[in-house]
Amino acid sequence: MNLPNDSSPRRSLLAGEQPRGPVRSLVAFACKQAPTTGRAGRILRDIFSWRFALLLFASLIVIYPLLWVVSLAFSGQQSLTLVQLPEDASLGQQLLALIPLPEQWNLSNFTAVLTEQPFLRWLGNSLVVALSTTLLGLSLSCSAAYAFSRFRFAGRERGLMLFLISQMFPAVLMLIPLYVIVVQWLGLGNSWLGLILVYSITALPFCVWMLKGYFDTLPYEIEESALLEGASRWMIFTRIILPLARPAIAVTGLFAFMTAWNEFILASIFMDDESLYTVPVGLRFFVSDYASEWGFFAAGSILVSIPVMLLFLALQRYLVSGLSAGAVKG
């Protein structure tokens, strides 16, 4: 092992370290200075700040298109009622007319999506595929990222570059070769294993880059200490590094999950059994060249995004701190 001796810049980044000594007293000082006008006053001050205005505006822009999806899904219809501005109405009424709301709220699109096709089953399939992808992708990327971060070996830079290159070749052109490999050579057509393999590898570059960045910020001394205590490399990796990198792992895991969760074309090409389809494939049944049932599609999209949103909420805490530390040394 050839670790650089001087790792002082990293020392301050020791995970879990809290401000101590002078920093802590500075923080305490700053807190004392904050005006204690009470909760209501603070909220009022917040609401009239430029930051709040900006966030509100951005949130509206984010929500508006989503409102169309929601309103389409709950309209019970397949196409949207078009907005037509009332001719001689006040500005307020005209603006109100721009807000997409269905004429009547109706769950029929959802019931149709759930009952007409084995949608829940496909959702389950997707969960299995996406979770397995996450698992496999993380195992591969954690160990690779660890090596990239901790060992200095010949081909290290080139290896990292190779991961980047894989993102550069247009995916549409990968279709046929992937089919040849997975279905013809490996005989993994019509099995989730093939999909899981391809998805994991697809998610690998992002995961490796992000995890490597995070590992770079973990102090070497922690590992050296464990090494002296008699832990093997593998034990250090699994018992020290991985638990420490939990935030980054959560984030990259989410990314891997999303990669598998939303993929449509490979899943529809590889699978030869409807009961094995993943949910994006099932969703696309509603879209065809001639007629598309956008109401169903919107309802299905909302159902599909619910697990992702739950995951988002659960990981939100990690999401911010995870990438942060991870990206510090990228």
Place this chain on the structure above:
Amino acid sequence: MASIEFKGVSKRYGDSLPTVPELDLSIRDGEFMVLVGPSGCGKSTVLRMIAGLESVTAGELYIGGHLVNDLPPKDRDIAMVFQNYALYPHMTVFENMAFGLRVRHTPKLGIERRVREAADTLGLSDLLQRKPGQLSGGQCQRVALGRAMVREPQVFLFDEPLSNLDAELRVQMRANIGRLHREFGTTSVYVTHDQVEAMTLGSRIAILNQGQLMQVGTPLELYGDPDNTFVAGFMGSPPMNLVPVHNTGSGVHCAMLELALDGLQNQPQTLTLGLRPEQLVPAADAPGHWPRLRAVVELVESLGAERLVHLRAGDERMVARLPGMQLLTPGETLALAFDPAAVYLFDAGSQQRIRHVGVPAGAVVC
């Protein structure tokens, strides 16, 4: 417990100049050896070679009589305390201390007992369920100590363990470490750049500079009998005054002083004269035969019971540690005297000590 022996050990990164050129050093069983030197002198590298965290480029390294050049760290039975504590942030204090034992498959009851004992010794008993993030720096350092202790290793290594603590805690922890060593008697190697720590803790001190071993010895040996200007300038606070002087064959002189000495005939033209600040006394209080010295006061640092007086004559500077409270103002000329026997002489070229130089009786010129 074990001795540690370096035989011609060198360390080099890539094709650069060696960080440690060739080191011969033996650390006795049960000894508290302090490696001291300015930052970048290679002392940490030496420590990490003992730990097995750095490979040995050439030479032989023995621990307890066994050649360990190729022995992985986990098989060396060594514990190390790091400057930034290197605690596992995701584990509680208890788990941190128990980790090494668990790795070695110590029975559960044994782990429990040894961790509790160590925690008691270090006053950590109430903190066992906390995580490092919830501890203060001193507490973290004690956990790191405890973690090293519970394993009851052959050798303790300390890598500047106190440099992240504030002054008061540092004194307290220094005492702790000394007490622990006296209690357990485990061979310890301690790296620091702080000579006070070195003086107070070490059974022996090894001074390193640019990878070279300057001198090894007990604190008093190094203080009283330095081999070269580096050691002389390093030990003691404030350090020894070192002034270039001209060799006349029968004595030395410079702008500040003039001193007759025997045995200088075969020595080079320019020498370095060393004189500890505490050896300078007001001329009025000194025996008449002591050489005198006149210089201008530049700065006075009052330490309460005593004062550090910075003096200048020409381009030469000295510091004197003077007792008393009498008023001294910068700019005034001060007359001091010193015991000629307390003078050290060094070869200005090789920086080595010139011994066997005597003071001729009664030959004192002011």
Place this chain on the structure above:
Amino acid sequence: MLTPPPCRSLLAGEPLPGSHPRSRCRAWLSPASWLLQVVLLLFAGHVGAADTVNLWHGYRGAERAAFEQLVEAYNQSQNAVIVRTLAVPYGGYADKLSAALPRGQGPDLFVFAHDRLGGWASAGHTVAPIDDLVDAELRTRFPENLIQAMSFGGHLYGLPFNFKSTALIINTDLVSDAPQTTDELVAEARRHSDRNTGRFGLAYSYTEPFFHGALMNSFGNGPFDARGQLALDSRANIQSLEMLTRWVRSEHILPEEPSSTLVTSLFNQRRAAMVISGPWMLGEIAADIPYKVVPLPRNSDSGRPLAPWAAVEGLFLSPWSRHPQAAVDLMAFLTSRHAAEIMAIEGGQLPANLTAFEHPQVAGDATAMAFRAQLDTAAPIPNFPAMTLIWAPLENSIKKVVKGAAAPEAELHQLQRQISADLARLQRSRARSGADYSMPLWLWLIPVVLILVAAGLWRRYHSGLAAGWRANRNAYLYIAPAMLGMTLLVLFPLVYGLLLSFTDTTVFNEHMPLWSRWAGFDNYVSILADLDLWRGEGAGRSLDFDNFYWTLLITICWTASNVILAVGLALLLALALEKPIFGRGWFRVILILPWAIPNYITALVWKGMFHPQFGAVNQGLQVLGLAPVAWFDSIGASFFTGLVTNVWLSVPFMLVVILGGLQSIPKDLYEAAEVEGAGRWLQFRTITLPLLKPVLIPAVILSVVWTFNMFNVIYLVSDGAPAGANDILITKAFRIGFEKYQYAYAAAYSVVILMLLFGYAIWQTRVSRTLEAAR
């Protein structure tokens, strides 16, 4: 029959007559057995019993229920084979077939529209002729024009199953008498048109060639002349475009930027009195709209009836089927009178076996009979291979003409030249591939040379390599699994693409040995050496949007503007979100929502919002008293639509990255700066930005790569409008590969993309490394 929308019969809960219990309970397996299946399926390979006949189709809803009912009945009726069906969603169907069939995989038979037949038959290995398996009596079930649709080059390749064509659908509240001629149609439509209130007499997707075919065919022979030669610029076709332009630009009876969704919405809101559409639309007509389907009127100019294109769903036989006779027997069963009646009555289809229309329940259905009557004048879409090349360019041309950006005659001449050139390229590859089957001797030298070079390198470096392996064995072991996967699933496709780019592979010679397709650097030369950005002469001179350098320019603008905007906005939002604020948690969740919802639908919603008349953006502009913008007519505006959508989609990712980065900046730095009197802006510039750099650089590199290859947004929102000017390299490569069949040319495009991005990454990492060194 055609009236019940696909879902309703199931919603009502009535069991489908004749549907076998097995197919129903399959969807409702108990969780435990499902879990067991999950475990088994994870490791299961290909399932295929010897006596199974696999049948792929793209049906869903009622038509699927009827279809599966028939298959089930067939399975009951005989013991020789078991038919297994697989429904494939439309979006992946063509790709699935063209991935599987040429490689000996896939179904025994499949249902697909007939217009690709020519391409498949010419390429070989995709469909098998069934002349020998079908007797004359079976052929007589179908009208001659449908049999012709299923034939190519003198062979019959399948049996027609159902057909689809457009007809006129009128709102009987608004229009009482069906117009008999186009003059009557226009006159009637003008009565119901008022652009300002958003009402139109007629609505249909007139820019789509499939719909415009009705006009083309009523003037002449369509895109091909009687001998099957490409004749896009024939007098008849020019006249058809002139008539359409008149309808749009002087009569104002048609809405702008039509799409099937818009047409349905207009009809459902009584804003369109008449629409031209097919049976697929009927299920979406709102319950309270009274309507009637009638055949299209007669063209007053040419005197011939409007002849819509008919798409024939055929049953095709795979050349790899081990049970060709059984497959054809199944075809015969599915096209029998009984089966056709079920498809018509329960599936709401228009069966190709016209005897089904004699069934009283069908004969009494005016709608069905109207489509049946329309079939007499309808023309099957030509099934020449060249047809596939025409769709997208012709649509672009129609759009240009109806927007007044080009004259019909000049535009069609130009189109004729362009497609002839594409065709010639395809023909060349076909001609070349036939020439030489034997492997040239020098090819054997390549592996020999490779082995020698490898051996030489090994001798030279093996000691170093071995030492490297010993020193870092651990590292290599950690990386090995990931590298293995990368090599297999990334490196191999890359090498495949690279090899492909040096050939002249098209759909026609795909199955030929590699050396017979070898073309050296031809593709690269024709991509990179075409420096002439203009086409046409004199007044007709215009930018050539197919030119590589134009597309490159657009791609660079696209990538740069996207990344800059996304990073800038994300930075702004992150700064606003960084410190506690009222509702911070909510804002954080809302602002990352676009990442969570499938972008396929959000991209389409954005496209809808940019609709020139009915889109929310233009309506909002009008509310504010501004003029609406024709979003898809100019290069800049169209570029803007894609930009807005993509920034909307990509800000969340950047936001998360930057938020994290901000958190890792020690707060005391700001305090120190404040003490020294630095203002907000100075703090941002001297502390925030430099300390964010290590976070931003990898994120920027990755998002540049992703944006450069952002296929979905361009394809779904602006679709390269106007006329391909806003295509980026990746969509262009896709169009060349999948709309023009020039696989090798598309591969060369992809390799060029790879090289550009690689160069960028090298440059960027070098820059960031110097930055890192400076820190």
